[in-house]
Amino acid sequence: MLQFVTRRLLLLLPVFIGILLVTFVIVRLIPGDPCSVMLGERATPEKCEAFKERFGLNDNIVVQIVRYMVNIAQGDFGTSLRFGRPVVDVIAERLPMTFELTIGAMIFSTTFGILLGLVSALKRNTVIDVTTMIGANIGISMPVFWLGLMLAYVFALVFKDTFLYIPPSGRLTSGISLPSLATLWGLSDLQGLPKFLLGLVSNSTILNSLLTANFLMLRDALWHLILPSLAVGTIPLAVIARMTRSSLLDILGQDYIRTARAKGLIERLVIARHAMRNAWIPIVTIIGLETGQLLAGAVLTETVFALPGVGTALKDAILARDYPVVQGLTVVIAITFVVANLLVDISYAYLDPRIRLE
Amino acid sequence: MENAIPKLSAEAIPERRSPTVETIRRLFRHRSAQVGMILLAFMILIAIFAPVIAPYDPVAILKEETRRSAPCIHLLGCPQEQTQHLMGIDGNSRDLFSRVIYGSRLSLQIGFVTITFAIIIGGIIGALAGFIGGWLDNILMRLMDVLLAFPSLLLAIAIVAVLGPGLRNALLAIGIVSIPIYARIVRASVLSVKELDFVSASRALGASKLQLLLTKVMPNALTPLIVRGTLGIATAILDAAGLSFLGLGAEKPIPEWGLMLGEERNSIFNAPHLVFFPGLAIMILVLSFNLLGDGLRDALDPRLAQNRSK
Numbered sequence: 001m002l003q004f005v006t007r008r009l010l011l012l013l014p015v016f017i018g019i020l021l022v023t024f025v026i027v028r029l030i031p032g033d034p035c036s037v038m039l040g041e042r043a044t045p046e047k048c049e050a051f052k053e054r055f056g057l058n059d060n061i062v063v064q065i066v067r068y069m070v071n072i073a074q075g076d077f078g079t080s081l082r083f084g085r086p087v088v089d090v091i092a093e094r095l096p097m098t099f100e101l102t103i104g105a106m107i108f109s110t111t112f113g114i115l116l117g118l119v120s121a122l123k124r125n126t127v128i129d130v131t132t133m134i135g136a137n138i139g140i141s142m143p144v145f146w147l148g149l150m151l152a153y154v155f156a157l158v159f160k161d162t163f164l165y166i167p168p169s170g171r172l173t174s175g176i177s178l179p180s181l182a183t184l185w186g187l188s189d190l191q192g193l194p195k196f197l198l199g200l201v202s203n204s205t206i207l208n209s210l211l212t213a214n215f216l217m218l219r220d221a222l223w224h225l226i227l228p229s230l231a232v233g234t235i236p237l238a239v240i241a242r243m244t245r246s247s248l249l250d251i252l253g254q255d256y257i258r259t260a261r262a263k264g265l266i267e268r269l270v271i272a273r274h275a276m277r278n279a280w281i282p283i284v285t286i287i288g289l290e291t292g293q294l295l296a297g298a299v300l301t302e303t304v305f306a307l308p309g310v311g312t313a314l315k316d317a318i319l320a321r322d323y324p325v326v327q328g329l330t331v332v333i334a335i336t337f338v339v340a341n342l343l344v345d346i347s348y349a350y351l352d353p354r355i356r357l358e
Numbered sequence: 359m360e361n362a363i364p365k366l367s368a369e370a371i372p373e374r375r376s377p378t379v380e381t382i383r384r385l386f387r388h389r390s391a392q393v394g395m396i397l398l399a400f401m402i403l404i405a406i407f408a409p410v411i412a413p414y415d416p417v418a419i420l421k422e423e424t425r426r427s428a429p430c431i432h433l434l435g436c437p438q439e440q441t442q443h444l445m446g447i448d449g450n451s452r453d454l455f456s457r458v459i460y461g462s463r464l465s466l467q468i469g470f471v472t473i474t475f476a477i478i479i480g481g482i483i484g485a486l487a488g489f490i491g492g493w494l495d496n497i498l499m500r501l502m503d504v505l506l507a508f509p510s511l512l513l514a515i516a517i518v519a520v521l522g523p524g525l526r527n528a529l530l531a532i533g534i535v536s537i538p539i540y541a542r543i544v545r546a547s548v549l550s551v552k553e554l555d556f557v558s559a560s561r562a563l564g565a566s567k568l569q570l571l572l573t574k575v576m577p578n579a580l581t582p583l584i585v586r587g588t589l590g591i592a593t594a595i596l597d598a599a600g601l602s603f604l605g606l607g608a609e610k611p612i613p614e615w616g617l618m619l620g621e622e623r624n625s626i627f628n629a630p631h632l633v634f635f636p637g638l639a640i641m642i643l644v645l646s647f648n649l650l651g652d653g654l655r656d657a658l659d660p661r662l663a664q665n666r667s668k
Contacts, residue, residue: 018504023516030520137390141645143596145603146619146637149626157627292509299512300600304623314512315604318519330516334508 004349008342019334020069027327075193077328082320087328090313092199095332097171097309100206101298102291104229109237109294110287116237117244117283121252122271132241139238144297148231148304155227166226169306171205173220178208228305232297236290240283247282251275280351288344292337299333384657391653397646405462412456413442416613423447426622426629429454445635449622450611454632457613458639464614465643468529468598469591475533477587480540481579485571487541488548499545502538510535511597518606525614528607532597536590543586547579581658588651592644599640615640 035048035057052058056067071078077087116136120129152168159165167173181202182188182195190198201207209218251257252275260270299311306312310329317325375383385391404411414420429446430436445454483502487495505513517531548571551557557574565573599616601607603623608614610621615636622632 014500015504015507018500019507022504022508026516026520137648138641138645141592141596141641141648143599143603143616143619143637143640143644145600145623146633146640149619149623149633150637153626153630153633157630296509296511296600299515300603303604314515315606318515318606319523323519326516326519330508330512333512337509338507 001349005346008345012338012342015338016335017069019331019338020072021065023327023331023334024065024068026330027323030323072331075196077331078324080317080322080325082317082322082325087324088196089199090325091310091328091332092196093203094308094310094313094329096200096204096207097307098295098298098302098311100204100225101228101232101301101307101309102294104225105233105236105294105297106287106291108229109233109240109290113237113240114244114283117241118248118271118276120241121245121248124249129245133245136238136242139234142235144231144235145300145304147234148228148301151227151231152304167224168227171221171224171307172217173224176217176220178203178205179212181208181211184212228301228307231304232294232301235297236287236293239290239293240286243286244279244283247279248275251278277351281348284344284347284351288341291340295333295337381657385653388653388656390649391657394646394649394651394653397642398650401462401643401646402466404459405466408459408463412453412459414453414456416457416460417452417611419451420447420453421451423451425449425451426625426632428629429631446629446631448618448632449625449629452611454618454635457618458615458635460613461615461618461636461639462643464608464612465595465598465640468532469595469647472529472533472536472594472598473587473590475529476536476590477540477583479533480537481544483537484541484544484546485548485575488545488552488575489567489571495545498541502541505535505538508535510593511600514597514601515604515606518601523606523609525602525608525612528598528601531601532594536594539586539590540583543582544575544579547582548575551575551578585651585655585658588647588654592647592651595640595644595647
């Protein structure tokens with residue numbers, strides 16, 4: 001198992017390099033002189049020269065690529081043109097929100113997706129099955145931002161003044177603010193990786209409120225997370241339900257299931273021990289692939305619910321032509337996606353011992 | 359003792375049909391393909407006859423109407439003296455129904471244009487990689503792997519960031535991120551066909567690589583290309599709507615569904631109809647391609663379909 005994990009980790013290296021190359025090239029493809037693009041109106045020949053010298057744009061292109069990669073490996077993503085602060089800080093500030101949303105959506109979509117898929121496979125061709133599958137088809141065809149807006153309308157306006165009311169926007173009820181853990185714990189002079197990690201924890205509303213034992217804030221944070229998670233999770237839910245159903249149906253037709261039934265095993269154990277164990281692999285694959293969908297959905301949905309995550313930051317950075325931020329956020333999201341797929345690969349090996357030996 | 363062989367009646371001999379006819383028959387019998395085709399035909403008809411169906415010019419500003427007023431349908435009891443607006447009036451005093459109708463043209467074009475682009479470019483890349491092989495194959499396919507390492511919409515957003523917002527750039531971005539799938543399909547079928555006897559034979563007869571590609575490889579790649587392409591159109595329409603929603607795609611006053619949603623997202627509480635109808639339109643169109651894609655997959659590969667319905 002350890003050998004398998006190590007090999008997989010080593011295989012990640014070329015992918016990371018590829019991601020960095022692509023993001024490097026993308027930013028270089030911006031039409032026009034990098035200096036006038038980056039400095040905008042203020043670009044004078046002298047300023048341009050100073051700018052190029054400062055960012056090493058006069059060097060050989062290979063040198064530039066290597067330097068870019070080395071910098072990122074050391075956690076230096078450059079400086080935001082708009083805010084004049086390190087891009088890493090922007091990432092530490094925005095990433096936790098997107099993670100919380102993605103994880104919330106993932107919990108929602110896998111729990112209900114597998115459950116619905118299981119029920120429709122077992123109750124094949126009944127009303128439940130047909131409804132679920134029609135629902136799944138509609139689910140994968142909805143624009144996630146539209147679903148988000150509709151949910152906001154229903155739960156915040158139609159159910160207003162009932163117990164079903166759920167807030168439609170923001171991370172916390174206005175008036176509640178997130179304390180900085182660095183200030184709270186007297187760790188303001190941290191640098192580098194520890195500072196980044198503390199920033200991530202501190203900006204994660206859920207972790208922050210848990211660590212400061214602020215359960216009112218925790219409740220508020222979870223409450224605000226419900227609608228966005230439902231919106232982002234619905235499409236993956238539909239896909240997972242379909243996958244669970246078809247893979248379970250495939251397996252239920254196998255000989256060993258008949259054997260299990262023939263030897264008098266109760267149906268619950270046939271499903272749980274014999275069928276589901278083999279159905280997991282395609283389901284896990286789909287969950288891994290859906291991580292990308294979840295991340296993309298999070299980016300679109302943050303705008304709808306006014307959440308301070310990577311998506312809103314990316315959108316603002318693009319419209320403000322803040323390229324270092326665009327570049328940094330793209331790299332971070334791509335790496336997250338790749339790591340999620342790595343976790344899926346590792347879980348295969350756990351679920352199916354044959355894969356470890358390949 | 360009479361050892362009579364029972365005579366076969368004429369009806370018992372199954373009629374032989376060409377595979378194409380068989381496929382089309384299977385497609386028309388497939389439940390979800392039926393629904394998909396009906397929905398798609400409906401949308402295409404709307405797109406073709408948009409000028410006839412739409413009561414107003416989609417970009418015309420109706421000065422006499424109140425902005426964001428609710429739908430007024432005479433049949434549903436809206437007073438006769440008011441002018442009829444099936445989906446209400448948008449934030450710029452335009453007739454929403456006309457805009458949604460015209461939007462179908464745009465979204466259909468977006469879907470077909472991006473996927474055609476992706477299939478052509480992906481096909482060329484896949485064919486080069488498969489036929490020439492060696493280092494070129496390695497470089498091209500690793501590049502495709504890297505493109506697949508990005509969540510597609512996010513890569514499209516990054517590309518738009520570089521090219522600048524706008525409908526044409528958004529389409530180009532979505533086209534680019536769709537390339538890898540088709541490149542893989544074509545490469546795989548080049549590799550599977552390349553060494554077969556009938557291909558070696560036609561190569562020995564002097565067929566050029568291009569001829570081989572068009573006459574031997576492409577027919578084999580056609581099935582997966584059609585299936586993936588149909589499903590790809592659905593994704594492309596959704597992604598394009600997403601980019602426009604974020605303000606990175608179509609620009610005002612183009613009647614694009616995603617943009618219409620984006621423009622009115624803040625009026626969801628006072629004028630929900632302005633958000634509801636464009637989104638519904640996107641959903642129906644995307645649904646039609648998804649259903650049709652599912653049906654095509656089952657119809658073109660009956661072995662798979664039997665497995666699924668077991």
